[in-house]
Amino acid sequence: MRRLATQIHLTVVAVLVLFAVLAGAAWLHGPGLQEEKQLARAIGATLGDLLPAAGRPPAELQAALDRLARRFGIDAALFAPDGGRLAWSGTPLPLPRNDFLGAHVALASGRGLSLVLRLPDGRLLVGSRPHPDRRHLAVVAVTLGLLAVATALGAWPLVGRLTRRLERLRLRVDDLGRGDLDARAPVEGRDEVADLARSFNRAADRIQQLVVSQRRQLAFASHELRSPLARLRVSLELLAGDAELKARAAQDIRELDGLIDELLEASRLEARPQAEHREEVDLLALAAEEGARVGADVSGTAVVVRGDARLLRRLVRNLLDNARRHGGDGPIDVRVEPLLPAAPGAVPPTPRARLTVGDRGPGVPEDERERVFEPFYRPPGVGETGAGYGLGLALVRQIARAHAGEARCLSRDGGGTLIEVDLSA
Secondary structure, eight states, X not given: OHHHHHHHHHHHHHHHHHHHHHHHHHHHHSTHHHHXXXXXXXXXXXXXXXXXXXXXXXXXXXXXXXXXXXXXXXXXEEEOTTSOEEEXXXXXXXXXXXXXXXXXXXXXXXXXXXXXXXXXXXXXXXXXXXXXXXXXXXXXXXXXXXXXXXXXXHHHHHHHHHHHHHHHHHHHHHHHHTTOTTOOOOOOSSSHHHHHHHHHHHHHHHHHXXXXXXXXXXXXXXXXXXXXXXXXXXXXXXXXXXXHHHHHHHHHHHHHHHHHHHHHHHHHHHHOOSOOSOEEEEHHHHHHHHHHHHTOEEEEOOOEEEEOHHHHHHHHHHHHHHHHHHSTTSOOEXXXXXXXXXXXXXXXXXXXXXXXXXXXXXXXXXGGTXXXXXXXXXXXXXXXXXXXXXXXXXXXXXXXXXXXXXXXXXXXXXXXXXXXXXXXX
């Protein structure tokens, strides 16, 4: 918001400067300019009477110009209509620029300010103070500076109040983006900022209603699904028929139960994208425990990260299940290694650990590697009953991001797929 406050202040000062320029232009080109021209002609006629006429001896002209220069305390020069210098007193002054030659009176820059007067006979009289009084310019500069400061100070309360309200609104938007569905912006005043706060609150109310409704429906659906699954499980235990059919039905029930767990976990992570329960977790030990379940080859260095142990275990388990499902009968390799030490206050956080799980399956085409993290994505050519990606890898990425990390799908040397997860928590 400091940038907005600076922009408003600069706008106020720019408007003030523009007003001064326009006021000066109006004064120069206003109705009073004709009267000033008439006054200049009168002054030029008077000085023309005081100075010898053209054609008089140079000494007489020089003496008259010296008297005029002493009386006004200036350097003076008299030029012929064709630009030739006729006489001067003090420092020789240059001929005025061409744009001054047609004027009756003008102020020229150079040695301070010079007054240029055209006499009735066409001659030009130029006068300039040899040592211009700089105190007047300093007073003007100080006055303009004080005016700018007063304008800025006068605008500060309004600018500060506006930017503070916008800052409070921005903080509430950030809170909502972090998953705080109760975040609401204070409504202050009756201007456009207050209207914006009311619009934000209405949108937040609607979002909260939709999310709560979605969570409620998901919870109801999960409950309704688990009840018949439990009854089916009991029925299978009592079934004394085909053992193969019973095994397939039991496997289907386990997959449905796992899918329900993943749906609930995904819903919780969407509502709270940051891991809430943090503790020190030995990532290598966790990978070894889960790797033993599927016979994976686990290696690397012990790395302790702070995170949610339950979520990290789910991450490792999903990676291993994915490798077992899509890697065929080939070996599953798991490696844990430390990365750069965490830099204090680094944004984004510096990764601290890397977990890689590789298989020797057919691999994933390069243009499909990002899509495997989409929920329920199935690669081309895989039917409804084929091996899809479900929610497993989608949850892996969600859990990695909940620990300030990221998950990537890469190709593996020698064939296969490598899932790489960096954790910064």
